[in-house]
Amino acid sequence: MSHMKDIERYKLRKLIRELKRKKGRGTELISLYIPPGRRISDVIGYLRQEYSTAANIKSDLTRKHVQEAIIKVIERLKYYNVAPENGLVIFCGAIPESGPGTERMEIYTIVPPEPINVNLYRCDDHFHTEYLEDVLKEKDVYGLISIDVNNAAIGVLEGNRLEVLGEYTSGIPGKHRAGGQSARRFERLREMEIHNYFDRIALHVNEYFLSDDIYPRLKGILIGGPGYTKYDFVKEAKLDYRLTDKIIGYVDTNYSGEEGLREMIDKAKDKLKKARYVYEKAHVDEFLRRLAHEHNKVLYGLNEVFRHIYNGIIDKLLILEDFNKYYVRFKCERCGYTTEKFIDEKDLMKVGQGIKCEKCNTGIMYPEEEELVIDYLYDVSTLANFEVVLISPKTEYGKIFKQFSGIAALLKYPITY
Secondary structure (H helix, E strand, C coil), rough: CHHHHHHHHHHHHHHHHHHCCCCCCCEEEEEEEEECEHHHHHHHHHHHHHHHHCCCCCCHHHHHHHHHHHHHHHHHHHCECCCCCCCCEEEEEEEEECCCCCCEEEEECCCCCCCCCCCCEEEEECCCCHHHHHCCCCCCCEEEEEECCHHHHEEEECEEEEEEEEEEEEECCEEEEEEHHHHHHHHHHHHHHHHHHHHHHHHHHHHHHCCCCHHHHEEEEEEEECCCHHHHHHCCCCCHHHHHHCEEEEEEECCCCCHHHHHHHHHCCCCCCCCHHHHHHHHHHHHHHHHHHHHEEEEEEEHHHHHHCCCCCCCEEEEEECCCCEEEEEECCCCCCCEEEEEEHHHHHHHCCCECCCCCCCEEEEEEEEEEEHHHHHHHHHHHHCCCEECCCCCHHHHHHCCCCCCCEEEECCCCC
16 A cells, blocks of 8 residues: 555545535536646636636626636646646635625645546536546455355445445255155256356346446456355356456355355455455454554554654554544643644634633633644654554444544554553
């Protein structure tokens, strides 16, 4: 995993969330996508034409806002000769702060972490972030099939998300215990039912894995389950040849169905080591292992972690993606005393009005600096030489990690108190 790319993707995801919340008055918000290498002079020429066209807008206020936004975008583009190697995205428009007449012009310039081959200019009542969201979509997807004669599950591992696409039962009765001709007839019928069951599952597999969304990104397919059923399935079922070519391994599991999918992931880490799900889970597992057996090589809890972020002892810092506390540095206006606190997002406005000084007891301490804890830690990580690992709160391992306050540090060497 690339540490810098991880940071870029996190910051882009956060910015997209903010942009999606912004709404304009009418069609006043500009979304501009410029593909890599395009000459900026051509784009500016196009925008000047749009400025002239905007003069025909009937609403005086809408016309004013659109033309002001176009001028602001042109001014920003003058910093470039050609679009950067990953392209360029600009969002600009008048965002109402309360009612009509309270609009404030905002502009956002983004160089995506990966090439974005989109050429788009659009005015709307919202920013078009969908093409940027495609950049965040995981490029590699792994197909998972867990099967035995009783039930099966089909899933995909996409980044840090395991999605179960379907679960199925066979309805096939157990083996016949009586002997003679009736037993042989029963077994033949049972074999036909198994074959039909295999074909039914294969039909679903073909439908899911050959879809336009999954197949272009399908890195490989793992097939698991107890016994030999998984091998028989591939041998006998009508799996599309394009999918059989994608099979990267078979995994022996104790379970089938959805539980079997999760067991497969645990047992096939070597084949899935590039998958974000496996990467994150491995770090949470290591945190839990150390907590149980090497407790002096791990820290957890916000205050405990922050006590040690500058002393070079931290190797990797684990934190939930939705960790929403803010680092706030306060300074007393009377005695100059400074202190640092961690504040929930919902309390930021309240502390912004000042809090009583802890030292002189008469002055008021006001926020001098405030930053989301995750952003603060990313900045510190480059100075203190540790890696920040974001953990998804939506996975089962993320939910376990949340019980330990959602922040922890794996240490380079044991700590003594």
